[in-house]
Amino acid sequence: MKKYIVKRILGIIPLLFVVSFLIFLFIHLVPGDPARLIAGKDADLQQINAIKHQLHLDEPLYKQYIDYMNNLFHGNLGESIKSKVPVSELIGERIVPSLELSLLSIAWAMVIGVLIGIISAIFKNRWPDNIGMITAVSGISLPNFWLGLVMIQIFSVKLGLLPTGGIETWKGYLMPSIALGAGIMAMIARFTRSSLVQTLKEDFIRTGRSRGYSGLTIVFGHALRSSLIPVVTVAGLQFGFLLGGSIVVETVFSFPGMGRLLINSIQMRDYPVVQAELMLFSFEFILVNLIVDLLYGFLNPKIRYD
Amino acid sequence: MSETMTVSKQQIASKRGTLSTFWHDFRQRKVAFISFLFFVLLVILAVIGPYIVPFNPQTPDYNHVLQGMSQKHWAGTDEYGRDVLSRLIAGTRISLGIGISSVLIGAMAGTILGLVSGYFGKWVDKTIMRICDVLFAFPDILLAIGIVAILGPGLKNVIFAVAFFSVPSFARMVRGKTLEVKEMLFIEAEKSIGAKTNRIIFRHIFPETIPIIIVYLTMQVGTAILAAASLSFLGLGASPSSPDWGAMLSMSRDYIGTAFNLVFFPGLAIFLTVLSLNNLGDGLRDILDPKIKD
Amino acid sequence: MHNLLNVNNLQIAFRKRKKSIKVVNGVDFGISKGEIVGIVGESGCGKSVTSLSIMRLFHDTSGEVVGGTIQFKEKDLLELSEREMRRIRGKEIAMIFQEPMTSLNPVMKIGKQLIQGIMLHLGLNREEAKQQAVEMLKLVGIPRAESIMNEYPHQLSGGMRQRVMIAIAMSCEPELLIADEPTTALDVTIQAQILQLMKKIQRERGTAILLITHDLGVVAESCDRVVVMYAGRVVEEATVEELFESPLHPYTQGLIESVPKIGNRKEELYSIPGHVPNPEAMPNGCKFASRCPYVMDICREREPQLVSNNNGRKQRCWLHQSIKEEERKTIG
Amino acid sequence: STTRSSSDSGGAASSDKKDKDINIAVNQDFTTLDPHNVSDTLSISATHAIYEGLVGFDKDMKIQPVLATDYKISDDGLTYTFHLRKNVKFQDGSSFNAEAVKANFDRIQSSKDALIASHYLQYLKSVKIVDDHTIQLILNQPFSAMLNKLTMVEMISPKALKDQGDKIGMHPVGTGPFEFVKWNQGESLILKKNPNYWDKGYPKVDQITYKSVPENGSRVDMLKTGEADFIYPLPEQSVQALKTQNDITVDQTTSNIVRYVTLNTNKKPFNDKKVRQAMNYALDKNAYIKVVKSGFGSELDSTMAPSTQFYSKQKVYNYDLSKAKELMKEAGYAKGFTAEIWGDTDSATMKGMQFIQQQMARINIKLKIKAMEQGTLSDAINTPKSPDDAKVQMWYVSWSPSSGDADGATRGLFSSAAFPPNGSNTAYYKNGEVDKLIDKANQTTDVEKQKSMYATIQKDIYNDAPWLFLGVDTNLSAHVNKLKGVYVLPDGSIQVKEAELQ
């Protein structure tokens, strides 16, 4: 186990190399010219070429990549083409709120989702299950922006309880996390229900019952763990996506997260920012999925990696 | 003589049996059955919808824009004065088509990858999963831009794109379950009778992953409809003026405070579709699982 | 009447679509405190299902009890609420399941599976419970008990799992232990050890044991009384000695004759000819009629009742009862 | 990092806002605070609060001296002499003088075109310090829009320029009424009162916080909850609802943003003037404003907005379907044709394109809407090597001349030298007469002559109809009643100097 973890973590490094190259290639090959985009509408060709030259965008791609990697090794992520702000600073300022929001969202979504899933599974095909299903489907099929705007109407405009946006106080995190977590909660609830229904049919549940355990002990102590593999998988995935930020939610709640930065930098073809962000996300997905893999082993001891 | 007689009789019975018992089991499950009827209705609308709409879904009427619900326009009119109900009905085809086909394609590819990855493990698993990780990290919009650049716009490509986005998720979901199932004794038993890898994966492991695939698939349809709309805004898919639910919903964003019906009805359509698919999925799964069936 | 458990005319059916198929149809037997009763019978005749219904563990299957009563210490178990039943399970009645692999939680360490119940029913703290658990594992002959506590079921051999099941069931000192083929996967030395252990707790704590087994040797060695089942019915009940000395029912006779004996090797073993009728097309008369060497006309027409003679011996066979007798009994 | 107060401020009102602080909610993130390298209107709003140029615009886009007390243009139009305001200090304490001005011009010119502002100074030959408070700009050719361009060249403290170098965009130091406090990326920009501001009596508020609130509905909600005192832009759909609130005022100001669809005059069938005119006649401008702009805006009755320099009203193509059909028939397109219309991916554009699609359908022109993400779009428009390679047929787009000058509203759009990738003449409009007049008007120093030349230009172009002329935007903003003095200029930038709370 120890060895496996160490191996996988070390394995991330060469992987990131490959990834960095792929990302670099992809974002540079996608159509769009940052020089033109920052130059603005008044600019003429001469000016655009000048900007290109200044940004070294007129150099061959391989050279740009080498330069980039060279900087990277010196701990320099470059600076935004657009605003000249160092990329580390741009990302640094947003990663903390994004991380906080993600954790909050996944946390409540996990707890509530698993609970709804459990209740649905126990009361399968009866009304609590149906309510659970409707909640879950609402969570996934209501568009985020709708949920967000309606919440603002209620909690900010009508009741004056929460700020409409921003993160000046912790209250600013509440509504975004609900909007973000709703879909995840839904997924988790459905997966929990689905696997739990199956597990509750297993013989070993009968053993638990034969020992006089209460329903709760059986569900939480015996059935849940064997049912969690798909749940952990979605939760991991969704957490990954969360960190990448949700443009819609960040927009509705004016949340200074990674999503808007990403979208803006993609739109501006702000290569250094996009590159850094994508590498960060790749790293994060690899990490999250490593944790998920380890959790598999914990949830089901038969699953072994070597 | 008499023995062969009974065999063939039983054979006939069981042959006819599977379908009719399936149907019977299915009708037992009220919620699933109602959902099924609703889904059939949607399919019918998808086929004949454009011919039965009360108003032409594309014809604007600038004198009656943004009207609320009324006798004439049950679901009101939109910013161009088009009848929302007619647009919803006419939009069934595109929305359902894109939503379901893209998710199905994504599920198919993802499932295969997940099964292969989980079953073989080692470097196969590593390679597939790390590719998935990178794909996860690529934001949809960037991939969409890439896809437009490579394939150009078009409805087919939007389906492809949405499918493409969902492949890694399906792959990971299925892989997780595969890892679990492949350790079960009956898989070992299957190996011991000499089943080829293909057979083990697709005949034995795959059925065990169906429940989670169904759950994920039915959940994803709504997301796919919305994703397709946002892609069509990137110039990938259907024309923004075509009446698909996702596009209607996205276009109505600015009217949320003023013309609630514009948000509500497309939202409701997606909600009901997803709800019915979920119920249908649950029902199917229950029937397919011999243990849960009873 | 027995003072611990009385099963009366138990009937169990499985629903399949609209059909309801009775797999147990008229099971009567009883156990007194401190008694070991064996149930033998043809495979698939409903032994496990009967024992499950005593525990009321049909929860998630399509099976249900459709008739009869199960009296346990003055209470009808079938009438109890789930909560009351829960108090009985594990503590007063414990059960060892037939399939040791699937009956153990595959993702929980052996130790935890044991400790949980011990803490619940004996009110011990975790440390004490752990010691008790290790003790139990040693008692059932598990080597390296301490380290097995930290292992998962799939890491154990079939016999070890079975012993873990036994340890789990016995750990809470139940009043009635239902053991469904507890020793099938054990080698004879361990089997002997387990049987001794069961006898010991029976002697020391007065635990009654319902032992379901195919091994007539085991029955002969450990049981006080034996119930023989066939096709969902009890066909004979007797003390061990009587049963092996003079089996009444032709099925019992066939069974005893089928046993291979060491030092008495035959090229071909005796086996009862024919098949059990399938439960959906049960013949009207005696269910064993089609396989019975002594079959009479009446056997095909009417089913005999389970009739008891003076000393408590019961049989369900026209050879040993007349129609009158039957009628007398139903009137009385 | 972000500021967070642990104190429970109670209710929705944000953090520790004091009496004389104001919050302005805007729809985007600031991109840079380097006034020489800024291109988006929002960032320009901020630079206008921190920095000042030699000249600037007043509320009606009239040019006013700011850091210059007055200026003189030589008769040949080549020398501009500015007398600088005395006793002006940069926010870092260094003084504003001719040296400082020259340093700023030098910075721009030495960037070799890489700074955006260098575009404004393309005719500037040299800068001469006459004395400590007088400076001369010498041009290499007369340039009618020079003063307008100079409003975009704002003065940075040379000391800060030296200290910060490239990073000046993050640590701005100017002479303006407000000085920089903090810029939380993606969230807010905080400015505070410049206590040493030269224009005594200003500013009247202590602190301004700009908040990025991209969601239209949320901005309106912030105004309602008091989290914002001023919001811009105000979504058209919300105007009705806000008008009923009596503590909130909605402001409508004209803008110089024009909306149109370019028609590629180099391509069939748009090379036929009749077709282009027919399309214009087929377009119901009133409906456009009503449907697409929710009633806010006006017809575009020239090639530029009324607030632009040398604007001259033309006779509009009144909505006339039969005439349009007639013209189509004459052009040989009675059965219509199919074409693609390109545009951005934002919902307003999408809405406009759909409207055009509906309108054109009436004269049998089937339009296919092709929305493109901006980078892709910009590539699609600018990569063609020659006009004949260009794929663009129609482009739904808008334009506002950032310095409000006629040249900026004409040259880049209609001069044949401005075909992509050189400029934004995506109509590939080529009219020798117009080309000549554009150059001539630039080089004339006589305002009246310029005016008449631009009148001709506008008339010719409007008649040639290289565009579908749609409308001119109305800038919509809203503020709480107790806030006065914050307004939106026609170019869409927010002016805060006179902000005052009552």
Next chain:
Amino acid sequence: MVDNELLKVKGLKKYFPISNGWFSSKEYVKAVDEVSFSVKKGETLSLVGESGCGKSTLGRLINGLIKADAGDIVFKGDNLAEASETKWRSYRKPMQMIFQDPYASLSPRMKIKEIIAEPLKIHDPSLSREEREAKVKSILEICGIDYYHSDKYPHEFSGGQRQRIGIARALILQPELIIADEPVSALDVSIQAQILNLLKKLQKDYQLTYLFISHDLSVVEHISDHVAVMYLGNIVEIAPREAIFEDPKHPYTKALLSSVPIPDPKLKRESIILKGEIPNAANPPKGCKFHTRCPLAMSICSKEIPIMKTVGDKQQMVACHLYQ
């Protein structure tokens, strides 16, 4: 190679790693440790021994379901120990396994008729549906399951019925070698007799070979030609049936035989109850692994590992210091 030797196993070894917690050092359970034997075509070798001594593991090794750590598995003259999956597959038809845990070895989503038809579909795809069904029906009935049940799923069967399904699946291909892990433990004696008779008949008719793992010594006596007795991963005695049952040599074999319950309540047997803790397979005793519980242990037993030695005239091989 003896000409009619079907299976030969030499020096087979399998150690399972067990780890208690993440950071403790690894320990190994020596489940199968240097096991050698061979089986002739048409014969039955029974494996008996203490529960947990490695019988099932040995069966799985021979069937290639787990990879051996060392040793040879020679089947029909081919060494399969290092064989690839493809090569293995070609030997999977002649070599079938009956699993100890019947329920878990049946695919929960398949009807039993599909489960039993599965080997046919794999190895005999040319069979028509009808032929296949006929075969399934006949094998089911031979194994005592009414065809009426064939549409049911595994969980709908009783323990014994499941075991018979497992047997049917193994028999349907008429393999040459069957590794039967406790195939009749859950059957009532009458059906057990029926199955045993069937197995013997098949053996006679088709020269089948069995590796028969069982705890039931009376069944073993009935079916085997040779018997191997295992203890803690080693074979301690291997001999023809009569030798084992009439003249057991190893003290463990003796103990085993003495513990067989007798189906006659009046006969009380004198069983040798083994004393002492059952040793830890992860850390077995030095010397003879049995010495800690052996009633006849000598001082040498705790020091030296006894080697296999032929004793007497009946090819009886024992690993015990008593006979060295």
